[in-house]
Amino acid sequence: MPSSNTAALVVAAGRGSRFGDDLPKQYLDLAGLPVLTRAIKALREHPGIGAIQTVIHQEDEHLYRAATAGLDLLPPVLGASTRQASVLAGLETLSVAAPTYVLIHDGARPLVTADLIDRVLAALHVADAVLPAVPVIDSLRAVDADLVIGEIARDGLVRAQTPQGFRFQAVLDAHRRYADSVGATDDVELVRRAGGKVVWVEGEEDNLKVTLPDDLPRAARILGTAARRYATAMGFDIHCTEPGRPLVLAGVGIPSPFGLSGHSDADVVLHALTDALLGTIGAGDIGVHFPPSEERWRGADSSMFVRHALGLVTERRGKLEHVDLSIMAERPKIGPHRPAMTRRLQELLALPADRIGLKAGTMEGLDAVGRGEAISAQALATVSFPS
């Protein structure tokens, strides 16, 4: 099915009143990404889906922008007072592009899989609407307060999920027709009432809707460690020694008759660390971000380079997990300064001490470092990203 014929509508205009949280549930964090971002990404990454239209609450525009940065989506439509009216607003906007099919998905269902989307799309060839659903396993009982008052046969019952698939014109017509009448709980029901043929396909037990506070930890367990991608990158730097300059290593001033030559404070350790951090996001090296030709970096505190690189990592939702640093210097002795350096790195990186490796050694009199003509540093940075 050509993707340009199939649009998706993601409904995220609700306020999540059952959650008791300040943040609407679709914007809560699920293993490093907002629930809504995961719901949209699953659709965006499916090759069978073209345009994606979202419907959001007017008070959530800033949350929405942050949650969808970098995703290729149509501009959001602002929702109405009911879900049904919000869906209609989204469909009316989509109708300009006149897709043949549309999937309508709940922004609070973050775990939808490509397989499930495939099943819904495939069944659209034989129906006006397709409902993914799962069988009712538990037996059903009627209750009144704390009393059990009866049994309900579960035969012939399924639990409805989204994304629900539609012939676009069928669902638009049904929504227009019932716009002023009592709401149905979902869109397939409107198409069914309007006389359309509605079929169901197998949903997925894990395709849960984040509704109650317990649902978030459950969704995180389902995602498991597969929810994070790890990147480890290296950095290396070397600077010549220069008599009379202050020596700064890992952000700490060290008494020494010589320092290192360089445009900034020449902190070879923080330069190597900056390159390692940039490496985890494929963002070039320190020279790309801070050209030595620029006068304003003269004598600069190199911690600003680290902060900048860390800011870029954070922008890409990366979380620094660990750094490992190695300093090669014939003199002065690094050991006595290691505690101060570790403390400085803890502050700078917001990492506990057991996630900061800091080693020092000499070159045994060999090469330029060994002859005391230079000091070098190597760094490894490990960053995790939501995937």
Ligand code: MG
């Ligand atoms: Mg350097």
